[in-house]
Amino acid sequence: MAKHRKTSRRGEYRKRVRTTGRPASRAETSKARPPRAPIPGPEAFTGLEDPSHVRSQAATLLLIGTHMRGDVAAMDARAREARGLMRVRSTGAAGGLPANDMRALGFPRMHAGAARFLPATLEKAAGVRFAARPGGAPTPSEARAVSSRLLGVAKAFYRDANPETAGALLEVSLRHPHELVRVAAATSYVEVAADPARAIRILGQGLRSRDRLARDVAAHALAHVDPRNPALEKLLASKTRPSRRKPSRTGMIVHGTWAGASSWWQPPTGDFWKYLHDNVDPNLYGAQDRFEWSGGYSDAARALGGHDLQAWVQQHTLGGLDLFTHSHGGSVAMLANQAGTSIGRLVLLSCPVHWPKYAPDFTRVSKVVSIRVHVDLVILADRGGQRFRDNRIQEHVLPLWFDHFATHFPGTWEQFHVRSML
Amino acid sequence: MGPWQVARLYALKSVWNATGLRSAGRALVEALGSTDAGVRTVAGMFLVQSGKRAEPLVEEAIHRGQNLSTVLVIAGDIGAVRLEPELLRFTKDADPQVAKAARDGLRILAAQRPPRGV
8 A cells, every 4th residue: 555655646746747837627628739649558647637648548448448349359350351352551550540559558468358347346456445436526535546546556457458457447547537537437447347337427427528528438438338328318409509580481492413513503603593583583592501412313312412401491490492403303302391391382393203202292382393394315314204193293394305404494494484384 | 415315325324234345334434524414414324223333433433533523422322332431532632522522422322321230
């Protein structure tokens, strides 16, 4: 014990030397710049507040977890497979983690095992007994115990890295004065402890931390260990505040396949956008954050587009807006509509028919108008149908042939009075 | 785009699918850079409709830097998981359109991946 006290004094001395004269508060630490280099080996466990020490400790404790879970072995196997398959030069990665980083951190060669320990066993291994289960910030007596025992258990771990010495280091670190280290310890603790309840408690508290890094580590860990934790659900709830503006009557263009980069639909200079804005709908959406999707040619791409359109409409509180869609942009709009987006007028220009996969939800749309040409060649190539057969969709076939894109030409709209068909 | 252009693309697709003649497939990839939006669209559709068969052509186009803003999305559409590292590389491309196409391709790829445990 005397030896540990000596170590502790040395640790305290180093702490004083390395900090700027007063211990950094948690909030200060969270804003501190990331340390330039980690502190290697047990040396990392000599300071309790200095950001370099704190982050090196957290990294070491998290690495214990990755070794215990077997992530390292899995990553190693994946790296070997990738090297074999892709004939890429080895980057010198050890265990799938950059070898240089592992060396810089001085992480020891660790023998992983499936052993699980009771907290009392780990406390015994750490040579300390805590009065209460770990929770939030440590009590003064716990802080003293951590200060006196941390370096000792760290040294034992570096001397012989095995599940028991790792468990003892984690047990002491659960009462660390710095929340990031507590959260990191709790993340790995579930791999060595017989009962994860105490770790889950610390992770749950970590979600409310003012330190963003601690919060993120806690959220990731909790998602793995206890995905149904109510604290996580709160975190997942959307924080986007809906706008208080009244829903306004407006319109928007949704482009079709491969047309994301085309200029015709882009505000404020695209020829079709300008035509609609000046002649059909002066409220046509023209801000820089207009909706755009990938334009990919697959069900998955359209499904993502529909999902994104729904989110966009919700975020802008524009439920009930008119949509002028071209080609599979119509399919995207119909998917968003099926998912709950209310639409005013849905204008389908040269939309391939894939019924019922892409169909409007007629309870959430005021009017559906389809405008097309005769024997659209692109729709032929798409293997889609050329006409909608549902009488709730108004079909207009222009006296034009083959041209899939003619329906968004301003000249076509003028010549055939398309405006009057809406 | 006239009917003969569609017929030509259809012929290229048929020859490529039936015989595996790479030059026919390459002509479809080249058509992705056409100034005619119809030709571009149909060529892309035919490539995606060919599914995994298009993967080597898409890979080749990516390596050549040919029509990147389209082929990176096609890689996602055809579920070319093998090209994921290439797509990742292009997410940091200096051309914002290419970087966006790579991100879109990756997203589409992820959306097509079966859920874990299936």
